[in-house]
Amino acid sequence: AQSVTQLGSHVSVSEGALVLLRCNYSSSVPPYLFWYVQYPNQGLQLLLKYTSAATLVKGINGFEAEFKKSETSFHLTKPSAHMSDAAEYFCAVTSYSSASKIIFGSGTRLSIRP
């Protein structure tokens, strides 16, 4: 079975500050990992994905995430937060053997303080 745990349902940072959203996964097989973002009144949009190539993955809008197998983590970071980054972020996992399913975390709402 696979699962993801997102630490912190709500994170607030100042504009220009570092964004760090935490995600830990559990998987008995090599995982594929994702970060999705949902802006208000929009569908989920893929930010980035890890598919067993480079462990440091760069995504859209300046976000990146690092796959750390020893820590079973896939934390999302951005060096400098922008007001437009305010949204809800979902970590997700699947695998070759999971066939149809992507397993999502419970989401982290990111707020940006002016």
Next chain:
Amino acid sequence: EAGVTQFPSHSVIEKGQTVTLRCDPISGHDNLYWYRRVMGKEIKFLLHFVKESKQDESGMPNNRFLAERTGGTYSTLKVQPAELEDSGVYFCASSQDVTSGVPGVTGELFFGEGSRLTVL
């Protein structure tokens, strides 16, 4: 190109009534998925169509939920009769791959905005 569209965006019904949610995937996408998010919790998989066939329906909560995809184009998800615990946001997603590749890896999943269901 139009994205994944879902209708209605919000539905409010009373317990015991029936609701039908519709999803129009991106044209040409053979894979169609339904997910549900209840009360701010995790987004949970419901089922997966490949064209008109149900590839995996292991996430369907119970037999009050019926999903169809006649003709392999749009899909409907009917809840009958609705219960209070069915309230949540129902997301539809589609992807292009014809093969049973890994969702989101072999082809990006495109999500709709969701249909919010409120059961009173």
